Amino acid sequence: MGLFAHSAIGRWLAAGLLAVASGAAQAQDGSALRIAPVPSTPIADGFTFAAVGDIIYLRPMLATLEARAPEMLKIMRAADVTFGNFEQTVFHLPTFKGHPQATSGGTWMLGDPGVIDDIVDMGIDVVSHANNHATDWGVEGLIETLDRLDAAGVVNAGTGRNLSGARAPRYHDSVAGRIGLVAASSTFPAMSRAGDPIGEVPGRPGVNALRTERIGIVSPADLAVLARVAGTREGAAVKLNGVGYRAAADASSPPVIEYVVDTRDEAANLLSIRQAKQNGNFAFFSLHNHEPGNASQTPAGFAVAFAHKVIDAGGDAFVGHGPHQLRGIEIYKGRPIFYSLGNFAMMNNSLDAVPADMYDQYGVEPGSATTPELLAARNAVSFGDANLFESVIAVSRFVGGRVSEIRLYPIDLGVGTQGAMRGVPMMADAIVGRRILERLQRLSQPFGTTIAIENGIGIIRIPADR
Structure with a gap:
């Protein structure tokens, strides 16, 4: 009897295990799973999304901005979510454990740790860190910057401790709903590209690269x-x-x-933005791209095609930056595409410490010039164009999951300003503001976008059927 019972139990257990194994096999081969798109609820009506370009904001000076640009701060703080590209490394140099790299994104960008508290107080909630300056100070500088952003509660995407982390969506929960961001850069030093682990080989910290x-x-x-x-x-x-x-x-x-996008990078990023939308109410993509060059006011063809694919994959907005000047705006399937929002802050003249490599790069003997003298000479050649110091804050309002209106507030970073205030954003005066908006009108016309100028503000009104 005991043996019979034991055998019966054995047969019962074996049958159960066989059923579990059979079910698992069915799930693994797809026969028991039906993969389908996951719907998401659109962001609440009236949601406002503010976006600015490159944030090269290297020292805390919020008190100055509060006094000189209160209207600018009011605009940024009033939006439900405000975004910018954090194009710098942040750490305290005397205690830093890393080193400057032999290759930089052009300048070894180093910000005071206090700037993160400043950008939070400005109203910036979400940043991209995918850009050509992310590894100026190596992976140690990159990771310390991410740790400081995380500690301050600034949602950041585009770099990480490996490629999967750099490419993953990051989320900000606002009153209006959950916001997802995926960020990448098509312009980067070769050493900056993140990598995933394989076998015993660890992953590589770095940038989510969209290779071309x-x-x-x-x-x-x-x-x-x-x-x-x-x-x-x-x-x-x-x-x-x-x-x-x-x-x-x-x-x-x-x-x-022409540029040909790496199909593997493209597919993985489109999958990521699809996931961001499915796990949120609003998803946007940030692409840092200098192509075809900083002098070009027209985006490269691949950026236009990729932006459309991002929207098709579920993105609600596409924000470009990188060439340090404005490029046109397109409305595609009821979603805004900003091909470049230029600079929000351009304070690279404020650096006190640069590696010897920077002197060598320009053929200047260390000790023969101060850092400001070196940077001023370089900036006169590379960053003397007034267009690089004129931009906008773009505030998009969404209704029914589509953009209904975009307001463009001109800002002036002071191309003619000397010393510590050069590259610091302020609201543009009437003359400069109109010049900025008229240029943006011209650059957006090829995309079928009409910008009205009313009381010093650019306004794009989007019909419901567009």
Whole structure:
């Protein structure tokens, strides 16, 4: 009897385990799962989303802004959520355990730790950290910056301790609903790209990179010359200094540069924005991109195509920055695309400490010039264009999950200002403000966007059917 009972129990257990195993196998091979899009509830009507461009804000000076730009702060604080690109590293240099890297994003950006409290008090809730300056001071500087942002409650995306972390959506819970952000950069030093662990190899901290390949389209005659310079055998692909080249169909066409996006990076980022929307009420994508160059007021073709794909994947807004000046605005399927919001703060002249590499980069002997003298000389060449010091705060209002109105408030960073106040944002006066808005009108027209100028503010009114 005992043996019978034991055998019966054994058969019962075996049958149960077989059923569990069978069910698990069905789930694993997909036969028992029906994957379908997960719907989300749109953000509450009347939700306002404020966005600014690059935040290169290197020292705490909120008291000055409170006195000189109270209206600007009022705009930023009034929005339900305010966003900007945090383009700097933040730590206390005397106690820092890392080192400046041999390659930077152009300048070794170093902010006082107190600037994080300032941006919180300005009303900034969410930032991207995916940009070409994220690893100026190595992964140690990157991680300390993230730790300080986290400690202050500033939601940040775009960098992380590995690629999955850098690419993951990050969320801010506002009164109006849950806001998700995914951030990436297509402009970055090669060393900045984050990596995931595999086997015993650890992951690499860094940036969520949207890699692109530059392709030069040139005449067949020019291609033949480039092939000889590159030492390429006849019929082989031509690549020189990291740029691929191919012949234009029309031999008389002028040379152009195109960009091909890495399909793996694109797919993974689109999956991430889809997840951000499914787990939130409002999702937006931030892309730091300098392509095709800082002098261009027109976005690269890949950025336009990618922005559309982000919206198609569930994004409610797309915010670009990187070239340090404004680019046009597009309304696509009822969602705003800001191809570049330029600079919010541009205080790179405020640096006191730069590595010896910076002197070497410009052929200046250390000790022969102060840091401000070095930076002033460099900035006169690279950052002398007034357009780099003129931008807007864009405030978008949403109704029924679609943008209904965008208000553009012009800001002036003081291109003609000398010393400590250069690059510090203020509300633009009537003359500068109109110049900014008229330029934005012109840049947005090719995207079918009409901007009215009323009482010194740019206004985009979007019909419900657009």
